[in-house]
Amino acid sequence: MTMAGLSKEVHQEKHSSVQELVENGIELPNNYICKDPIYDESTDSNSLPYLDIPVIDMSLLTTKEELQKLHSALSSVGCFQVINHGIEVGTLDKMSKMAREFFHQPSEEKQKYARLEDDVEGYGTDKVLVENQTLDWADRLYLKISPEDTRKPQFWPQNPKDFRKTLLEYSSGITNIIKSILQSAARKFDLPENSFLDECGERAVMFCRFNYFPPCPKPDEILGLKTHTDGSALAILLPDKEVEGLQFLKDDKWYKVPHLLPNALLFNAGDQLEIISNGIFKSPLHRAVTNSEKERLSVVMFWGPGVGQEIGPLEGLITEETPRGFIRLKDYNVTYGKYYQTCQAAIDVVRINYEPPINDLHLS
Numbered sequence: 001m002t003m004a005g006l007s008k009e010v011h012q013e014k015h016s017s018v019q020e021l022v023e024n025g026i027e028l029p030n031n032y033i034c035k036d037p038i039y040d041e042s043t044d045s046n047s048l049p050y051l052d053i054p055v056i057d058m059s060l061l062t063t064k065e066e067l068q069k070l071h072s073a074l075s076s077v078g079c080f081q082v083i084n085h086g087i088e089v090g091t092l093d094k095m096s097k098m099a100r101e102f103f104h105q106p107s108e109e110k111q112k113y114a115r116l117e118d119d120v121e122g123y124g125t126d127k128v129l130v131e132n133q134t135l136d137w138a139d140r141l142y143l144k145i146s147p148e149d150t151r152k153p154q155f156w157p158q159n160p161k162d163f164r165k166t167l168l169e170y171s172s173g174i175t176n177i178i179k180s181i182l183q184s185a186a187r188k189f190d191l192p193e194n195s196f197l198d199e200c201g202e203r204a205v206m207f208c209r210f211n212y213f214p215p216c217p218k219p220d221e222i223l224g225l226k227t228h229t230d231g232s233a234l235a236i237l238l239p240d241k242e243v244e245g246l247q248f249l250k251d252d253k254w255y256k257v258p259h260l261l262p263n264a265l266l267f268n269a270g271d272q273l274e275i276i277s278n279g280i281f282k283s284p285l286h287r288a289v290t291n292s293e294k295e296r297l298s299v300v301m302f303w304g305p306g307v308g309q310e311i312g313p314l315e316g317l318i319t320e321e322t323p324r325g326f327i328r329l330k331d332y333n334v335t336y337g338k339y340y341q342t343c344q345a346a347i348d349v350v351r352i353n354y355e356p357p358i359n360d361l362h363l364s
């Protein structure tokens with residue numbers, strides 16, 4: 001990989017969505033074939049075991065037992081499902097339904113919200129940042145939700161009709177859950193309740209990503225989303241109720257995510273929570289596989305520190321036994337975005353005593 005390839009978005013293949021590739025029977029460009037070494041070991045992903053995902057009942061978060069469950073979920077597998085979260089079933093269903101409706105619209109309608117070359121928001125496929133980048137088999141709609149004054153309404157679809165209202169309703173429910181989870185996590189450490197929230201600042205950022213994975217002719221070779229950790233502090237997934245596809249790496253083995261409990265949401269820690277927790281909470285590697293017959297949809301909310309907000313391990317979590325593991329930093333998302341496309345772990349770069357390999361990306 002060359003440095004030159006990183007400076008600008010490089011030449012993009014002349015198709016605007018994976019869905020169009022499928023519908024028009026276009027021969028697959030090679031960049032979709034995944035060369036991710038972790039993937040090759042277990043191509044028959046149907047035969048993988050299911051992950052046992054801890055269940056956190058929000059109505060019990062005042063109890064010691066539930067706090068302990070939350071703590072051990074975050075410090076082992078890095079993910080958990082949340083029930084009794086307070087978001088109405090109707091809102092969850094509307095979110096899934098309108099996501100499907102959006103992607104099923106004619107191309108011209110979706111193109112009204114197309115991502116522009118130097119933006120991350122809007123509708124489109126992977127941004128190509130590196131020569132020979134492996135592309136994900138996914139079309140996306142990516143929108144910033146918070147801070148409110150930084151939203152870009154030009155990317156918010158007019159259709160389906162209730163899109164805006166439903167997304168805002170859902171986002172506000174998600175924000176409440178995040179607050180409660182992070183306050184509970186702080187309490188378990190005997191830290192001031194708002195320690196994690198304050199570290200992320202008053203202008204914490206929340207994005208919503210709608211992922212659409214069309215049926216894929218080569219599910220053994222092509223991933224819906226290549227292996228990655230999330231760069232945010234938390235990611236909250238509203239899964240497809242019908243079609244599985246998400247997998248997590250635990251103790252160096254891949255596991256399939258089973259269908260969640262009814263109306264549960266799946267939380268996972270992202271890199272910035274791992275950093276703030278001084279490495280106690282784990283940001284798990286995960287990927288999405290493709291399916292030859294069925295389309296799949298997921299909606300993910302990413303929540304994390306505000307732009308320009310300096311973060312680092314909480315002082316209360318740095319001890320003699322657990323010395324500081326990460327430097328203080330800001331705008332981790334920028335570093336993360338570049339490393340993501342090359343399947344490299346951005347979090348390693350911000351570890352104390354990190355020594356770059358000779359061919360490292362020269363990030364400014």
Ligand SMILES: O=C(O)CCC(=O)C(=O)O
Pocket residue numbers: 209211225230237245246286287288297298300
């Ligand atoms: O589609 C999924 O199940 C996972 C999505 C995901 O990991 C992401 O968007 O970062």
Ligand SMILES: [Fe+2]
Pocket residue numbers: 228229230235286
């Ligand atoms: Fe992810």
